[in-house]
Amino acid sequence: MSDFLFSLGGFLVAIVVLVAVHEAGHFLVARRLGIGVLRFSIGFGRPLWSRRGADGVEYVLGAVPLGGYVRMLDERDGGVPSERLASAYNRQPVWRRVLVLLAGPAANLLFAVLIYWVVLVIGIPGYRPLVAEPAAGTPAALAGLRVEDQIVAVGGAPTSTWEGAVLALLDAVLEGAPEVAVRVADRDGAVRELRVALADHRGLTEPGALLQTLGIAPWRPRYAPEVGTVTPGGPGERAGLRSGDRVLTFDGRPVADVLELVQAIRARPGTSVRLGIERDGRTLELGATLARVEDRGEQVGQLGAGLGAPAAIVERLRATQRVAPHAALPEAVVRTYGLSKLTMKILGRMLTGDASLSNISGPINIAQYAGVTASISVVAFLGFLAVVSVSLGMLNLLPVPILDGGQVMFLAVEALLGRPVPEQVELLGQQLGVALLIGLMGLAFYNDLARLFG
Numbered sequence: 001m002s003d004f005l006f007s008l009g010g011f012l013v014a015i016v017v018l019v020a021v022h023e024a025g026h027f028l029v030a031r032r033l034g035i036g037v038l039r040f041s042i043g044f045g046r047p048l049w050s051r052r053g054a055d056g057v058e059y060v061l062g063a064v065p066l067g068g069y070v071r072m073l074d075e076r077d078g079g080v081p082s083e084r085l086a087s088a089y090n091r092q093p094v095w096r097r098v099l100v101l102l103a104g105p106a107a108n109l110l111f112a113v114l115i116y117w118v119v120l121v122i123g124i125p126g127y128r129p130l131v132a133e134p135a136a137g138t139p140a141a142l143a144g145l146r147v148e149d150q151i152v153a154v155g156g157a158p159t160s161t162w163e164g165a166v167l168a169l170l171d172a173v174l175e176g177a178p179e180v181a182v183r184v185a186d187r188d189g190a191v192r193e194l195r196v197a198l199a200d201h202r203g204l205t206e207p208g209a210l211l212q213t214l215g216i217a218p219w220r221p222r223y224a225p226e227v228g229t230v231t232p233g234g235p236g237e238r239a240g241l242r243s244g245d246r247v248l249t250f251d252g253r254p255v256a257d258v259l260e261l262v263q264a265i266r267a268r269p270g271t272s273v274r275l276g277i278e279r280d281g282r283t284l285e286l287g288a289t290l291a292r293v294e295d296r297g298e299q300v301g302q303l304g305a306g307l308g309a310p311a312a313i314v315e316r317l318r319a320t321q322r323v324a325p326h327a328a329l330p331e332a333v334v335r336t337y338g339l340s341k342l343t344m345k346i347l348g349r350m351l352t353g354d355a356s357l358s359n360i361s362g363p364i365n366i367a368q369y370a371g372v373t374a375s376i377s378v379v380a381f382l383g384f385l386a387v388v389s390v391s392l393g394m395l396n397l398l399p400v401p402i403l404d405g406g407q408v409m410f411l412a413v414e415a416l417l418g419r420p421v422p423e424q425v426e427l428l429g430q431q432l433g434v435a436l437l438i439g440l441m442g443l444a445f446y447n448d449l450a451r452l453f454g
Contacts, residue, residue: 128160174346269301290302
């Protein structure tokens with residue numbers, strides 16, 4: 001229940017912030033151009049809170065936070081006093097209305113740049129792209145990739161983290177290239193150039209399929225888990241565990257790494273176990289009765305101790321990208337541009353059937369990611385906000401009538417014809433746009449539920 005509430009809280013914060021940024025773009029540009037604004041609303045439905053500002057604008061927080069809007073003075077929505085006709089939206093030149101419409105997506109992209117600047121200055125934690133031994137017959141194995149090789153560049157783009165390597169590989173797939181150049185450095189620092197084949201481009205875009213199909217997986221060193229924090233009053237503390245202990249055996253069986261130990265603990269709820277540990281060069285054996293807790297409807301065991309890798313292993317795997325403030329701004333722009341381009345490539349490939357529709361996510365999946373990233377760190381949550389902000393901005397540029405891009409399309413037709421698009425045509429376009437968005441949301445919910453229960 002607490003995980004659900006945490007995810008829900010993270011989701012609401014993310015949506016409210018991103019919608020506020022988007023609508024603020026429309027609002028500020030409209031006001032700057034002298035266009036009358038009647039209402040600035042975050043959310044739809046029954047107002048939970050509203051206040052009329054000194055500027056005459058009604059500020060509203062709606063009950064349904066999945067969106068927002070800026071209502072401008074417009075003769076098509078009702079009568080406009082004669083003294084305010086010059087500030088009516090519908091009387092503005094086409095270029096002004098286009099600027100107002102584009103200001104929302106632009107605000108989301110600028111917000112992403114700001115976030116990336118902040119996190120680059122703070123430092124983005126990640127993991128070095130060190131690879132495990134690829135399975136025989138996979139494209140990575142056939143290309144000559146070996147265990148503990150570090151991917152240093154993909155398609156000529158430097159990759160210092162797993163995130164960068166995966167995005168670069170996905171970009172190559174979306175380009176439709178038959179193969180991609182991958183530069184790797186072995187454990188001794190020797191650099192090699194490899195060519196990894198990219199067959200079945202659509203299959204590679206299925207969620208989780210890219211690395212698995214190529215035969216690329218993170219290298220997992222084998223190590224005895226080290227105890228970090230010990231929960232006061234928990235089974236670990238009662239057994240005598242201390243921070244810094246290394247767990248060597250579990251019920252007499254050697255423990256190879258932390259994942260193996262965690263799986264063994266989870267499989268034994270409420271049972272008594274023996275832990276063989278190393279402390280200050282001495283080997284001890286401790287008895288512990290594991291707690292019984294519920295996790296996603298399943299009863300699992302819990303030791304009440306943080307388990308991780310020794311400091312030397314962590315340092316070997318860690319890759320933190322930190323940039324000086326003056327250099328972080330151009331890097332933030334490059335990151336936002338690259339992510340925007342990648343988003344449009346994926347959307348384009350999905351429209352042509354060359355990318356899987358399973359990539360479309362809805363509010364359930366977004367809420368899960370919001371909760372997970374918020375539980376990791378502020379930097380992780382900010383990175384999540386940047387990604388969703390870019391996605392929101394680019395989606396709103398699509399030529400769907402109900403979106404900003406669709407309205408710009410109507411204005412382009414108006415500029416060409418010298419007169420507004422007939423109301424019947426615009427209404428029909430909006431109805432089609434609503435139907436398309438409902439279908440898209442239905443697909444997103446289906447994908448979310450398939451991930452959750454499948």
